[in-house]
Amino acid sequence: MTFTPTELEVEGAQGGEAARDNAPPSPPASGRRLARAFLKDRAALACSVYILLVLLMALAAPLIVKLSGWGPYEFDQSAVDPDMAGLPLGAAGGMGAEHWFGVEPGSGRDIFARIVYGARVSMTIALSATVLTSVLGVVFGLTAGYFGGKVDMVVSRVMEFLMAFPALIFMIAVLSALPAENRQFLLVGVISFFGWPYLARIVRGQTMSLKEREFVEAAKASGASSGQIIFKEILPNLASTIIVMTTLAVPGYVGTEAGLSFLGVGVVPPTPSWGQMIASSVPWYAVDPAYFLIPGACLFLLVLSFTVLGDRIRRLAETGGARA
């Protein structure tokens, strides 16, 4: 989320756009061809499978946990060694038929169950934050870009202000000062509050160049109102940008949630989240590496999957599926 082109760059891009306008646009890739190209892309496929798996895990958490036999909050004192500071008994953090991914030191809670429930938190927060930022980003970006002038100035200043803000410091300060109830909503709110300008900025830039395209003028000449032009004429042209940006935003938010939980201002215990699990595993990394590696790997793979997927979708959108 460091893409923060300044105004000048946006202006520069416009100039470039104009020069490139002469080339006939490539035909909008047909959905079926894109799907085919996508299916041929093994990396993208693997990533989608992993994401789906995590999603499924999140949705069916109670069911899965029934199968594995241990709930996410159940203590299992017999699985840890009270004489050794509660270190899990057995190799690899207590992994075995009983506890598939081992247990948490101290409490003996089942790591598998916590991973499964943690996926719920991570996905819910990341996806809701993505939806919220996308809506905010698109609406403000479109409005600012299309109307320009004063509206643009106000929106741009607000965006500049939000982007200038040291969001992390602020999020921690605010979250730690606010009461812990509804922490998940707060997380989504705070993340989105600081997140939308990044999309808005790009949407604004594109809108500014799109509105110079003659089809906007043609619509105007046909009697379209501003709202109709924005939502019926311009918005469809932003679809691929928005899709790409949102897929690329999800991993960012998964990471942010995990980071905030890591810093102790995320979800409230005993609710598990991957970030929280990583945070609590920090002191144990030398004696119980599995405790750190499992949530660490799950998180890394999830972020990687979304990133790769976003990347592939972007490429598909750019090349119209001509090259996979």
Added chain:
Amino acid sequence: MTDAPGTLLRARNLVKEFDVRGGGLFGRSARLRAVDDVSLDVRRGETLALVGESGCGKSTTARLIARLVDTTAGTIEFDGREVQALTGKDLHAFRSEVQVVFQDPYSSLNPKHTVERIVTAPLVYQRRPIPGGARAYTGALMERVGLDPDHSTRFPAQFSGGQAQRIGIARALAVAPKMIIADEAVSALDVSVQAQVINLLRRLQDEEGFSCLFIAHDLAVVRQIATRVAVMNGGRIVETGDRDQVFDTPKDPYTRKLLAAVPRIRPEWDAARRRNEAARRAREQEDAQR
């Protein structure tokens, strides 16, 4: 062509200034006068051609007339109504009476919309019913501009430049306008395609009787289509007159310079070619007869 005499559009002393740079608190409000005291008339059924070099203000004039931008000064009267004062229903009515065909067909057609959606957009935006349904209406329009009606669900990028420009014309015709403004409508096209589009425009004008404000910089093309010609230079109109008068006896030095710069195939070559052509035809005819 002359069955509806009288003036459809009357523009007087149009001025348009743009703010260049500026913005912000300390921006210098330098103003650029893109159109400077332009007056012109378009009569019913005629084609007025507006020519001049790049950046002289042709497009801006057109956009003023189509009320796509607001004037800085001057009046525009269309069919007896003051264009600048139109609002609501009247504006919608005006929007259906004046339509614009743009230079770059791809840029002026929304790449994410199908032909059907593009062509019916003016009716939709003006909240008017589509006679006979969108599909049938689009089909009919496409046929009229020489496109295959089966292609109504295609996207602009799936058409060639000339075909795409026809979609633009079809859109303009969808509301049965009284005037079409063609802003460099053929400049981006290959010679042969250019000819097709011009022929199409001319034919449609004959059939429908709309007036046309035809903007171009290619004088040879202009000569083919214009009834009258207005020459612009530096935001002003330097000369207006009937086509033949402007081309044969240009008054303004700028017009003369423009005419002189037009590259031409040597007339003697053309003459020779025509002779050869005629001879060949004759020969062919003979062969055929034989």
Added chain:
Amino acid sequence: MIRFLLNRVAGMVVVLFLVCLFTFVIFFVLSPDPAVQVCGKNCTTEAIDQIRANLGLDRPFWTQFWTFLSGLFAGRTYGTGANAVECAAPCLGYSFQSSQPVTDMIVQRLPVSATVAIGAAVLWLLAGVTAGLVSAVREGRFADRFIAGLTLTGMSIPNYVLALALQFLLVVTLRWLPFPHAVPFGEDPVQWFMNFLMPWIVLAIGAAAVYTRLTRANVIETLQENYVRTARAKGLGPGLVWRRHALRPALTPIVTIFGMDFASLLGGALITETVFGLNGIGKLAADSITKNDQPVIMGVTLLAAFLVVVGNMVVDLLYTAIDPRVRVGSAT
């Protein structure tokens, strides 16, 4: 040019004012009573009132805000009588928990943050731009795909995971590096370098990945530009073409992002500094949040915002130097 500067500065002032106001409002609303904190564990209601009066906390919001703003420019005095403390301009506030003006605390830690930021920036710029250029000119080949894999990985590792993993590997297991603790350069350059190496790497990896992708995309795009074809048509060698004609224009947008990234890093690499125990501004922020030392949190927030805003402006100015098309002050 002057006009452009003035405009830019005006915009900056507006944004900074917004930042001040917003921060102030939020902390005004959210924070627990600072007087209670000053008062300590065993405190009476009267003592709190007394402290509130001394600190001006009983005055209306706008008065307090105004005092804060004017303190920024003219300095201010906290408290009254013998216990009054001076806070010289630019006064970002006074931390009663550590009995120091916030400005001093920040200034003390700036060198560490600057070292961290500069080192990381050098690293990620070098790595990112080089990898991006290589990737672009070798588009589609093995090197490109390899680098793409690396960058995706780099972008996906949360930096605290990376920091912990590196520390575990390089320090605990392999013992190649010492546990990071800031040593002044003058004292022992080798130690200094070894101490900062890990934070630099951790901070640089994510950014380097982003910069690689950006450079790659930009270079590939500029390679399609007509002027690159012109350069080749002139008979220039590939080195010159890539360096002079493809890379330089491709770097321009990178400069814009770099300004902001660097500035925000300077304003505190919170997680990295905390994990490595480096006493920079990020650590200061983290500590202050833990201690709920509100003036410091506010001060750091303001400073970070200020840096980003100024960074942005510097970038805009640089931009005009780099890109001759952006002629400020003259209409093109």
Added chain:
Amino acid sequence: TGGPSDSTGGAGDDPVAGGTVHMLQNADFSYLDPARGFDGGVNAFYRLIYRGLTMQAAGDAEDPNAIVPDLAESLGTASEDGLTWTYTLKDGLKFDNGDPITAAEVEFGISRAWDPEIGIGSPWLKQTVDAPEDYAGPYQSGDHPGIETPDEHTIVFHLIEPFPEFDNVLAQPNAVPFPVGSGAGDEFINDVIASGPYTLDTYTPGSLIKLVRNEHWDADTDDVRKAYPDAWEFEIGLEAATIDERLLAGQGTDVNAIAGKIQAATLPRVQTPELQDRLIASPAFCTTYMGMNTTKAPFDQVEVRQAVNYALDRASIQTASGGTQLADPATTIIPTAVSGHKDFDLYPSEDYAGDPAKALELLAEVGLEDGFSFVLDIRAQPSMQAQAEAVQEALKAINVEVELNVIDTSTYYETIGTPSQQSDAAITGWCPDWASSASTMVPPLVDGRLITEKGNTNLAQLDDAAVNARIDEIKAIADLAEANVQWGEFDEEVMALAPMAPLVLEKGLFLPGANIAGYHPSTSMTDLAIIGLKDPSQG
């Protein structure tokens, strides 16, 4: 001095003079001003810089909890009525600038505790020494009316009421001399004026404190402080995990390093003989407990509170607190190591694993066998969260649902100490202000007259006439030994009412560097003044 010492030696080796001891710590000291700071960490630090009239005995003393004279020639002499305490200063006492320490300086330093902005540290002086309502410290109100200095060597304190343990009050960190007129505003931080064996050399807040010898400190006047090292370096702001790693590794100067308790996760790694040799355990001086708000239903019913005490699985809480080596299950309020402790368990269960059946019986008596739910305030700190989760899990067995309310560390005590903001229950720890007595251990937790709007320590908000009367009764006992026995009895009486559930006693394990000697840690305050290096040439 020194010469090469036996490097394989354990803690038994004796410290010698010289070298620098490094202290690795996560958090900065709260305040360098002893009138402000008041917690275990900083109290130990003050011991190196400041001297008071009395002080806690050395960490290696026979009774480390005893109070011994410091600047004073002997402990105080109380008047008949116990309202006047007189002390005489030793000769040859000096500040680090060479100025003599006289009674005036002692009075001035002590009266700083009354300044509303500075005197935010230990409350005991203000609670015991008589002063007018409006006295606001020496800067605002001048001389302290309750302290007399008849001559340069004599200081007389007038108390509000008899307080047999007054020597303890003067051992508090804020009862130290200050040059008259100094230490106001922000002048303090720039020039710490030391009376102890060390003085401030460098201070970089949040990162480094360096102490060097105070040349004017005279070892002959000081029976307790040994001051072996030439200098101290406090490395601040290190991650807990990093500190432990450094101690384990013991590279470079880290052989001369000491730190606080090791983390639970480090314990499995100190199993080698060499490390076991270095490992030093200290008993707990604090009790971790869960206070139940008796003003809120259903904790207003004693059966419910008792049921909770029965149901708690103290074994799992112990594991969550680091297992058997780092914690013991607590059944009393007064910890084992604090004078006055009495061993009892009113709510026994097998292996401390809880007795849900008994608890359910009790709940059934009040018709709550189907359970209830309550909100538990906890601090945003991993170990406390783990304990809370164990509580939560254990109470599920008696159908009690616990909702955790995580409060940021910085505002935690303020929140739970404000009855209007406090939830149904809270987990926290409590330590005596001085380990020699239980008088500061139990009463603040249960004395109904101490309930205040802010800074309340009686989390249960128990206001029981019998309890209050009993407190007064024991406090009046002049014989400290007898009083301690009574406090133990009192502990049991209070636990019968179950206003709280003691959870665990958190012990400490320390891992000083291999070259450290004279290290006698304690979870409440480690005596830094007697620590030294075995071989100053190392590290």
Added chain:
Amino acid sequence: MSEALLRVRGLTVAFPTASGPGEVVKALDLDLDRGGSLGIVGESGSGKSMTSLAIMGLLPKGATRSGSIEFAGTELTALRERAMRAVRGDRIAMVFQDPLSSLNPYYTVGTQIAEAYQAHRRGVTRRQARRVAIAAMERVHIEDAARRVDHYPHQFSGGMRQRVMIAMTLSMEPELIIADEPTTALDVTVQAQILDLLAEIRADTGAGLILITHDLAVVSEVADRIVVMRDGDLVESGTAERIFTDPREPYTRMLLEAVPRIDDEIGLLRTTAGEAES
């Protein structure tokens, strides 16, 4: 005069497509004498640019070329990249269609002209190169060349930019200038000036010229010989006079018919496609 400067035989340019290689230039033959001028005409997409780029060895990525290109006796297709670089700019120079996008906006025009010179003349100092640049700009009639040499491309008008492009080719005194639609982006008046300039240069230096355009009227004013292309095929070639007076191929005839002439009679325009105008 009759010595061959460029001899292209069977030039084929192909792009890989989903359905095998797609040939965009098919077995093209071209001949140009020393000092001669050749016009290549054809509608958009007929492969004109690809032909010129194939000669320069600057085809876009993925394109393959085959056939023979003989330049002043050297077989260009056999040259290694390094040797080809020595030819480019020095002996064959190219002027592109869009002068703004073909000049690097980040460098002054002087730098860009000097750069070409320095690339081919070893040991040239910066100062010398700059003097060459100024001289070249003077030759293309840019006033105040000594000052304007330090300006950036965006500070010039379209016509002047095109002059700069031409100046760039001039500094090297090439034997062959390839101009790919050098006037398409320009106004008629400016176009006339540029065409005049090209003619003047050719007369001065004796360089050969390949002029690529879709405007028949333009070639008719400049070229001695003409090649007509369509869909990558060579339709017809011959002297300008022959093509214009006696076009043999129907396509050429149609193309000529379609050109609107300023002095044509008014009437229905003819089109190449001949598609039904219903």
